[in-house]
Amino acid sequence: MPRIMNNPDDIVDEMLNGFLKAHADIVEATDNKRVVKAKNIPADKVGVVTGGGSGHKPAFIGYVGKNLCDAAAVGEICSSPTAAAFLDSFKAADQGQGVACLYGNYSGDNMNVKMAVKMAKKQGITVKTVVANDDVASAPKEQCEKRRGVAGEVLMWKVGGAKAAKGGNLDEVIAAAQKAIDNTRSVGIGLAPCTLPAVGHPNFEIKPGTMEVGIGHHGEPGIAVCKLENAAEMAKRMVDVVVPDYPFEAGDEVVALVSGLGATPVMELYVLYDEIECLLKEKGIHVYRPYVGNYFTSMEMMGATLTLMKLDDELKELIDTPANSMGLKQN
Amino acid sequence: MPRIMNNPDDIVDEMLNGFLKAHADIVEATDNKRVVKAKNIPADKVGVVTGGGSGHKPAFIGYVGKNLCDAAAVGEICSSPTAAAFLDSFKAADQGQGVACLYGNYSGDNMNVKMAVKMAKKQGITVKTVVANDDVASAPKEQCEKRRGVAGEVLMWKVGGAKAAKGGNLDEVIAAAQKAIDNTRSVGIGLAPCTLPAVGHPNFEIKPGTMEVGIGHHGEPGIAVCKLENAAEMAKRMVDVVVPDYPFEAGDEVVALVSGLGATPVMELYVLYDEIECLLKEKGIHVYRPYVGNYFTSMEMMGATLTLMKLDDELKELIDTPANSMGLKQN
Incomplete structure (x- = not known):
């Protein structure tokens, strides 16, 4: 690395x-x-x-x-x-x-x-x-x-x-x-691991050609290792884990946050978000505010996470409040 | 990939x-x-x-x-x-x-x-x-x-x-x-190449253990291929290319923009910026406004670019003007 x-x-x-x-x-x-x-x-x-x-x-x-x-x-x-x-x-x-x-x-x-x-x-x-x-x-x-x-x-x-x-x-x-x-509910999909700088090699493995659903930021084991899927399939996996757990339902308004894990190009996060938004729409779940970008990464790990938060009036007001930091600037 | x-x-x-x-x-x-x-x-x-x-x-x-x-x-x-x-x-x-x-x-x-x-x-x-x-x-x-x-x-x-x-x-x-x-003057250092999605393999090479000074966003050839150096040495190479070309001089006020090329963790860009700012300070060049982050990338290419812009009163006013886009939010 x-x-x-x-x-x-x-x-x-x-x-x-x-x-x-x-x-x-x-x-x-x-x-x-x-x-x-x-x-x-x-x-x-x-x-x-x-x-x-x-x-x-x-x-x-x-x-x-x-x-x-x-x-x-x-x-x-x-x-x-x-x-x-x-x-x-x-x-x-x-x-x-x-x-x-x-x-x-x-x-x-x-x-x-x-x-x-x-x-x-x-x-x-x-x-x-x-x-x-x-x-x-x-x-x-x-x-x-x-x-x-x-x-x-x-x-x-x-x-x-x-x-x-x-x-x-x-x-x-x-x-x-x-x-x-x-x-709030989240799930990640890992596509490639990251390396601790002082160690020099990855301390967990994601085999080339595979992906790990539910993997943690430090390589904590997920719920399924499967062959690398396309964006539509990945989006469906993420939505199928996150939505029934809360559960998010038709009529809900949500924040949808898609974060890269580090080295996955932002271009691909938009491709993923496009699929996720379509799946949520089909279920009658409305994205009140999307966040797509690198919000919580793990060095040069590849992959992405999906986070949904169900909103009420108080949460909407607080999510809409302006903010200014390196990672989140919002007018 | x-x-x-x-x-x-x-x-x-x-x-x-x-x-x-x-x-x-x-x-x-x-x-x-x-x-x-x-x-x-x-x-x-x-x-x-x-x-x-x-x-x-x-x-x-x-x-x-x-x-x-x-x-x-x-x-x-x-x-x-x-x-x-x-x-x-x-x-x-x-x-x-x-x-x-x-x-x-x-x-x-x-x-x-x-x-x-x-x-x-x-x-x-x-x-x-x-x-x-x-x-x-x-x-x-x-x-x-x-x-x-x-x-x-x-x-x-x-x-x-x-x-x-x-x-x-x-x-x-x-x-x-x-x-x-x-x-404005810029230079990049490439540490690892990127892959066109439809091709599936890199269309240029950066050999492991080496880096390419001056490489372009599409792998256009640079001015030196050398063994991978540490952050202090990389910073010096960048400053030594950019500063004498304009030339930037003692007393100058500049914008310094350090951008990742894609997959290099943002943490490392801060390490690099710390070194660059010290070198500029030694030369009497004052960073009026720094930008550090992923501002212009090439998919999952690794490495970074340094850009310096000499400021006058008009440029200061225009650089300080608020802006709001996906890539640049400034109050």
Whole structure:
């Protein structure tokens, strides 16, 4: 894998240096070099924090910005941030109204967030959490607390960030973000794996000519390995996993988010979205707002994810709120 | 190359279907299915048009939008749009004040734009052109009319689109866009090639463990093939090609645009930008505005390009003008 890097051990620090320089209008550094915070956080608002491993751009730091997250904790490639980084993110985001920590269901993140929440409490900062679990393929519905968080996290941040920006108190922000993720389902299809920079070869396999339905961002096993299908067939597989699980039904209005996994050309995401939108239309499901692009990736992994979120009036208003970050700019 | 597509012959049409659905707030279809136009073009402004082959997302249709291009002609993968598509783009963009066609220096585009300009004249539409030639590596400075247009085109569209939005007449829009590209220099480094969907294998080679400095978006030969270097060395190579050519000098204020070529993770672009910014700073060159991301790609090619544009007061104002398109959203 030909990479643009120096010492692989320094890639996260160097990436952060470049990120902070490139987006100095939106974000700034903190004393903890693994914490990025938004510039000009309005006073008296609830703080919104996220965090996760690196290599998933725009996630996670790409969603720090106006009306989105106020701070993010940064981990090594595909590894959770430390508890200290989460704690310092809480401190960076806290405006005296408490902090909503909106993150994904991975064991390392769970452990470190829990420790950080306890430490924050001792320091007088109230932190409440929402744990994203939108990945349908990662566990049966009856065990949805075991499901991973994937690209649905972007919608959780959008909703939670907008609720905080509109003056919601901590419980209201948490309730809105929880509703966002409760109304959200995702599935991914992997076409080619990615390589950890310090390792130099993929740590999971997708055999050429095959694809894996339901695969996670780190190669976590999916629900089916089959021969590579065409876009129409892939779209049908995704819709057939996501739609019945919630279930989304005729008359529903949804956000549809199609994200590339990294190296799949954006052109192909539009081909996929065209198929998905047709299938949803056939079912009477109306896409109120589409997002198509690279929203939550895994380095140079190939493939795509589909995320649907059922909307109500509150979620529509929060999804429509303007936002400005590296990963999401919306007027 | 595992792709998300149906029949490769349909990929452009299907991509356009998805693109128009995903960005219906910004763009709309026209009677010519290979022409995309901006929604709600203000009356009485100069029309701004571009066009080029597909596979370079966000270029070219991703720069159709508010204060950018008003229409774009769409070609097959890596092939020029037809003269008819350029002509219909002129018609779609024309508000009675003439049209500025801002495109890149490729033989197919040159031929088809020239034919379309003649046909437009017969129909009473005045079209003037600026031909981007920012790729330093594609010909010596004395033969700069032979140089290709690459990611510098994004800055030409930004400047020309803003000048038209601010009420500039056709000659003023052309002059601003020409100044933008005259002040701009680019170079690319290729790390891995891309594959035409209908062909199924790369039509050019970058040997594993090597990189090609100055390679074009379609694998056009560069100025040096060498062993894969680290980010600091790559940054130095790019700066050493681009800076002396213009030349950029101590005290200059510039736009620095670092674009991925497609499959290189965005994380690595930040690592590269960090190095580039340091090198420019050492030379006394100040980055007034950075752009880092996937602005002009070539499907799943790996590598990056560096573009610098020397600024004056007019260019600063035009670069700072808000814009809204799929590929460029700026407040």
